[in-house]
Amino acid sequence: MRVVIAEGNALLRQGIVLLLSSAGHDVVGVVGTGPEILPALLEHRPDVAVLDLRMPPEFRDEGLRAALEARQRIPGLPVLVLSRCVEESYAAKLLADGARGVGYLVKDRVGRVDEFLDALERVAAGGTALDPAVVGELLTRRRDSPLDLLTPREREVLALMAEGYDNVTIAKTLVIAARSVSKHIGNIFLKLRLPPSDSGHRRVLAVLAFRNNSQASGSSH
Template sequence: MRVVIAEDNALLREGLVLLLTSAGHEVPGVAVSGPEIVPLLCEHRPDVAILDVRMPPTFRGEGLQAGLEARRLIPGLPILVLSQYVEETYAAELLGGGASGVGYLLKDRVGRVDEFLSALERVAAGGTALDPEVVAELLARRRDDPLESLTPREREVLQLMAEGRDNATIASMLVVTERAISKHIGNVFTKLGLPPSDSGHRRVLAVLAYLRQDGDASAARR
């Protein structure tokens, strides 16, 4: 797998390169500032890009904006965004339009090597990878909404779905049967007013799109 990295922190950047090459992946290019990102991605057209949200020169979202621009020039380019903190606006913008092949992880997640590599491979394959803390923040910020009607177990399932977990993995993590998980997922979609779907990342993106839409409406009311 060919991976382009955009990260201004030298220690993290070199750590990512070492981690990826040690795992058998290729890193054909790295960017250390926002203006370098789009030309680098267009030149190498990698299988997936790892982008820091805030990059020089202004540290105001250059990485994400460059990623969005690159996806316009290279449709379907998988992007995994790294951020120091949970930034809801950036997460919503990245997930806008029901795009596939996207991820948003906190930088601390890189230290959990197996989880990080799994998330990267999932994004490269067209799936979704959302940091559990990002998902929890999105869920916590919703008010007067259908989530209040979910049972505690259904909320657990929803969160794991949003992280990109499949039914078998969710069942294993919650120590229940896949049939039970399918039932919980059906209940979640019904209560959220979303049509059931068996299509991996599409069902995740549908849930996230619903969360994002409500968040945008709440912001407009404020």
């Protein structure tokens, strides 16, 4: 897998390079500042990009802006954004760009090597990978929302869906039958008014539907 890495911290940047190289991936580009990101992505057109959210020189949202622009210039480019802490508004912008082939992880997750590599591979394959902390922020933003209609078990299933896990993994994690997972997902889509016939990246569509409903509710007050 060909990877471009953009990370402002030199030590972490080198650590990610070594980690991915050791895992058998081909690191084709490495940059340390915001202005370098887009040219590197356009030049190498990697299988997946790992981008720091805040990059020099301004340490604002350089990585996110580069990710969004790159996905416009290279449709479907898989992007995994790393952030020092949970910043829900930035995660929402990335998801709004299209849920297929995107990921948002807190940097601490990189230290959990297996989880990080698994997330990277899911994103590269066109799936999603949301940090559990990000999912938690999305799911607890507002009260009096359609989410309140979900049972505790359905909320658990929804959280794992949003993290990018498939039905089999969800079943194993919650120690329930796969058919029960399918039933819960059907209920989730129904309660959030999201047709179960939606295809493709529906692992996060329920979370997106909830988020959009929350925004709409907030703007009406």
